[in-house]
Amino acid sequence: MERDQFTHMKIGPVKDCEDVISSMKSIVENINEVIKLLDREDIKKMLQKILDGEMVFVMGAGRSGLVAKAFAMRLMHLGFTVYVVGETTTPAVKSRDVVIAISGSGETGSIANLGRIVKDIGSTLITVTSKKESTLGKISDIVMVLPGKAKNDHDAGGSLEKNIRGDYKNLPPLGTAFEIISLVFLDSLIAQLITLIGATESDLKARHTNIE
Amino acid sequence: MERDQFTHMKIGPVKDCEDVISSMKSIVENINEVIKLLDREDIKKMLQKILDGEMVFVMGAGRSGLVAKAFAMRLMHLGFTVYVVGETTTPAVKSRDVVIAISGSGETGSIANLGRIVKDIGSTLITVTSKKESTLGKISDIVMVLPGKAKNDHDAGGSLEKNIRGDYKNLPPLGTAFEIISLVFLDSLIAQLITLIGATESDLKARHTNIE
Amino acid sequence: MERDQFTHMKIGPVKDCEDVISSMKSIVENINEVIKLLDREDIKKMLQKILDGEMVFVMGAGRSGLVAKAFAMRLMHLGFTVYVVGETTTPAVKSRDVVIAISGSGETGSIANLGRIVKDIGSTLITVTSKKESTLGKISDIVMVLPGKAKNDHDAGGSLEKNIRGDYKNLPPLGTAFEIISLVFLDSLIAQLITLIGATESDLKARHTNIE
Amino acid sequence: MERDQFTHMKIGPVKDCEDVISSMKSIVENINEVIKLLDREDIKKMLQKILDGEMVFVMGAGRSGLVAKAFAMRLMHLGFTVYVVGETTTPAVKSRDVVIAISGSGETGSIANLGRIVKDIGSTLITVTSKKESTLGKISDIVMVLPGKAKNDHDAGGSLEKNIRGDYKNLPPLGTAFEIISLVFLDSLIAQLITLIGATESDLKARHTNIE
Numbered sequence: 001m002e003r004d005q006f007t008h009m010k011i012g013p014v015k016d017c018e019d020v021i022s023s024m025k026s027i028v029e030n031i032n033e034v035i036k037l038l039d040r041e042d043i044k045k046m047l048q049k050i051l052d053g054e055m056v057f058v059m060g061a062g063r064s065g066l067v068a069k070a071f072a073m074r075l076m077h078l079g080f081t082v083y084v085v086g087e088t089t090t091p092a093v094k095s096r097d098v099v100i101a102i103s104g105s106g107e108t109g110s111i112a113n114l115g116r117i118v119k120d121i122g123s124t125l126i127t128v129t130s131k132k133e134s135t136l137g138k139i140s141d142i143v144m145v146l147p148g149k150a151k152n153d154h155d156a157g158g159s160l161e162k163n164i165r166g167d168y169k170n171l172p173p174l175g176t177a178f179e180i181i182s183l184v185f186l187d188s189l190i191a192q193l194i195t196l197i198g199a200t201e202s203d204l205k206a207r208h209t210n211i212e
Numbered sequence: 213m214e215r216d217q218f219t220h221m222k223i224g225p226v227k228d229c230e231d232v233i234s235s236m237k238s239i240v241e242n243i244n245e246v247i248k249l250l251d252r253e254d255i256k257k258m259l260q261k262i263l264d265g266e267m268v269f270v271m272g273a274g275r276s277g278l279v280a281k282a283f284a285m286r287l288m289h290l291g292f293t294v295y296v297v298g299e300t301t302t303p304a305v306k307s308r309d310v311v312i313a314i315s316g317s318g319e320t321g322s323i324a325n326l327g328r329i330v331k332d333i334g335s336t337l338i339t340v341t342s343k344k345e346s347t348l349g350k351i352s353d354i355v356m357v358l359p360g361k362a363k364n365d366h367d368a369g370g371s372l373e374k375n376i377r378g379d380y381k382n383l384p385p386l387g388t389a390f391e392i393i394s395l396v397f398l399d400s401l402i403a404q405l406i407t408l409i410g411a412t413e414s415d416l417k418a419r420h421t422n423i424e
Numbered sequence: 425m426e427r428d429q430f431t432h433m434k435i436g437p438v439k440d441c442e443d444v445i446s447s448m449k450s451i452v453e454n455i456n457e458v459i460k461l462l463d464r465e466d467i468k469k470m471l472q473k474i475l476d477g478e479m480v481f482v483m484g485a486g487r488s489g490l491v492a493k494a495f496a497m498r499l500m501h502l503g504f505t506v507y508v509v510g511e512t513t514t515p516a517v518k519s520r521d522v523v524i525a526i527s528g529s530g531e532t533g534s535i536a537n538l539g540r541i542v543k544d545i546g547s548t549l550i551t552v553t554s555k556k557e558s559t560l561g562k563i564s565d566i567v568m569v570l571p572g573k574a575k576n577d578h579d580a581g582g583s584l585e586k587n588i589r590g591d592y593k594n595l596p597p598l599g600t601a602f603e604i605i606s607l608v609f610l611d612s613l614i615a616q617l618i619t620l621i622g623a624t625e626s627d628l629k630a631r632h633t634n635i636e
Numbered sequence: 637m638e639r640d641q642f643t644h645m646k647i648g649p650v651k652d653c654e655d656v657i658s659s660m661k662s663i664v665e666n667i668n669e670v671i672k673l674l675d676r677e678d679i680k681k682m683l684q685k686i687l688d689g690e691m692v693f694v695m696g697a698g699r700s701g702l703v704a705k706a707f708a709m710r711l712m713h714l715g716f717t718v719y720v721v722g723e724t725t726t727p728a729v730k731s732r733d734v735v736i737a738i739s740g741s742g743e744t745g746s747i748a749n750l751g752r753i754v755k756d757i758g759s760t761l762i763t764v765t766s767k768k769e770s771t772l773g774k775i776s777d778i779v780m781v782l783p784g785k786a787k788n789d790h791d792a793g794g795s796l797e798k799n800i801r802g803d804y805k806n807l808p809p810l811g812t813a814f815e816i817i818s819l820v821f822l823d824s825l826i827a828q829l830i831t832l833i834g835a836t837e838s839d840l841k842a843r844h845t846n847i848e
Binding site for chain 1: 223231235237239243244247252259266273285286289320322391401403407409416
């Protein structure tokens with residue numbers, strides 16, 4: 001397909017919104033499924049590494065990068081020294097730091113390249129992914145697996161109608177399911193870190209940006 | 213509190229991760245609750261306005277801004293001409309465009325200021341918020357309410373332990389619940405738009421960035 | 425003007441590039457002019473405040489925001505704890521911090537609003553601007569004036585041809601002249617800070633991101 | 637060097653600012669030098685390719701990336717359909733597009749990788765660099781050379797004092813000289829494009845973001 005910035009302006013009237021509701025329900029089912037499959041030993045190891053690192057760096061491409069940023073913001077609220085790879089004042093990574101990569105497929109080219117550099121530096125690399133045996137999975141100190149559909153699964157070009165009867169049923173397209181489950185998981189790690197550190201919500205608020 | 217970039221490096225060993233699991237379950241319950249309370253007429257109006265706009269602009273501060281970006285990226289994959297307010301090549305908003313603001317409290321200063329400008333231009337303003345009667349809610353053409361805890365609710369500074377027995381139980385801190393539910397909701401709008409437009413997953417892939 | 429995303433694809437062949445050369449020469453003349461007009465007492469005060477602050481925050485909208493980021497990156501290379509307002513892990517500003525605003529006109533709405541908040545917090549506010557008597561100029565602790573054309577000067581809609589015979593001759597459009605001079609000035613502040621701190625180029629390189 | 641976030645707060649009082657002035661003068665000399673060395677045939681070819689492309693994409697890492705964004709913003713003001721690689725709503729690159737890479741050394745790993753992908757897609761690749769014979773230079777359709785010091789030149793770790801008597805005299809550290817000259821050059825390309833297209837300053841203002 002070459003470019004087609006087609007006009008949507010002739011579509012409608014919108015008569016129902018049942019796909020919105022069924023998609024939300026599918027996402028909930030998917031989260032419930034992942035909760036059952038989480039490896040609690042890996043979660044504990046990941047929490048310990050985050051607590052042990054001198055600085056925390058997060059990285060991800062596209063929507064996984066947005067999830068990485070959302071996690072980094074909360075870590076900052078908790079008092080961690082944390083940076084997003086690629087932002088303006090992000091310093092050099094050192095061996096005592098921990099780097100967290102988010103990649104549904106574990107194969108995102110730029111992130112895998114950075115992962116190799118991180119391992120050359122000698123830092124701890126944690127990858128949050130749905131694919132344990134991926135490029136990033138293989139080089140990471142901890143692979144935190146959130147099982148499920150990644151961007152390149154089911155990519156035969158079938159319509160989403162067809163997918164309703166497939167393995168991933170009513171889920172939104174591409175890596176959406178992974179991105180949501182990784183946000184839910186990482187925000188829940190924050191809840192655990194709050195308990196571990198003994199933080200209160202007002203501690204978090206005191207660090208929240210006051211000039212936005 | 214003046215600044216205290218305290219060291220986490222003495223905390224541990226991490227012995228359990230039950231808060232991770234209970235937080236994930238609370239998030240699921242929260243999504244299920246919101247599904248029941250959604251106003252389907254507002255959803256249909258919002259979908260129609262998105263289809264009718266010449267260009268779509270999204271905006272939000274902090275983590276709500278990240279959710280706005282995640283939504284914008286998928287709209288682009290669907291073939292919409294869409295921009296994030298504040299990014300480099302975002303052009304001027306015109307009266308035929310639709311602007312979508314994401315704000316849990318509906319009171320974020322910078323976003324409310326921009327909302328007023330948007331209404332002066334004569335564009336359509338849609339606000340996704342948990343507070344219908346907020347500053348942004350009052351000036352918007354459509355207020356898409358996702359009910360629940362916003363950043364400034366329950367801000368008496370109590371520990372999260374205390375919150376477990378409060379209204380919001382085990383939810384992660386600050387605006388987390390709203391940010392997750394807004395991502396889940398907007399990704400589900402995408403599922404509906406795919407049906408309305410008749411797009412396939414391979415259409416979306418063809419527009420997905422090929423240089424990341 | 426409503427929207428006109430016109431096609432450039434029929435323009436050409438490009439026969440000369442004399443405007444490129446004359447514009448570069450005009451920019452050089454403009455820098456030379458500003459060098460003569462700089463207030464050295466203000467420069468010294470600005471340097472001292474940057475050295476005295478606990479953390480440094482920078483902010484600006486549009487291209488001035490890009491200049492702010494370029495400056496912040498070098499301050500980080502020098503070992504300062506520095507943040508860009510609006511980036512992911514930027515913490516709360518405290519009274520012992522210094523905030524540097526870049527605004528050619530000194531009237532950028534969002535930046536002026538943030539400037540007022542900064543002064544309410546009790547932090548030091550430095551504005552780099554071409555307009556001493558602007559909104560931001562009036563509330564700042566230090567106004568570092570870089571004299572010259574700002575975005576809203578000469579905005580009668582005349583063609584740039586006409587401007588060649590005007591006050592600003594051959595300068596590029598809008599706030600370009602200010603943005604360039606502010607980058608040149610701030611990079612030269614870095615040269616002075618290097619001397620003051622006694623840094624070497626290899627110190628800077630050691631802090632330069634190693635994962636890009 | 638492992639990490640040393642040292643305190644600057646004991647340095648001063650700042651007694652002079654002569655390095656600021658001499659650095660600014662060195663930057664001016666450097667721009668003057670580059671003006672003489674520019675290849676006007678390459679400039680014309682670059683202008684023609686920008687006019688001929690369906691969409692324009694810009695990319696760069698670090699401060700070169702900020703220069704790329706500053707250029708992209710002005711191209712948008714001129715009515716081009718232009719995107720920054722890595723921003724939220726940047727679509728897929730197609731063969732009819734032109735991609736402009738900014739890299740002083742021409743060796744930035746991530747940008748060189750993307751350059752190779754761009755050439756595989758069949759798009760036009762223009763690199764703005766100080767090194768014609770670099771990795772990026774070798775694979776580009778047009779290499780726009782801005783001669784001078786790049787980040788990795790003179791990296792023996794000598795103090796900048798020493799550099800005063802070296803080849804690059806009083807220039808600010810790392811790739812600063814290239815970043816400034818590339819901004820000056822690209823803004824001057826804009827001046828030429830304005831003439832070629834017949835735009836007025838009010839045309840540009842009409843496209844300038846109205847919600848910042």
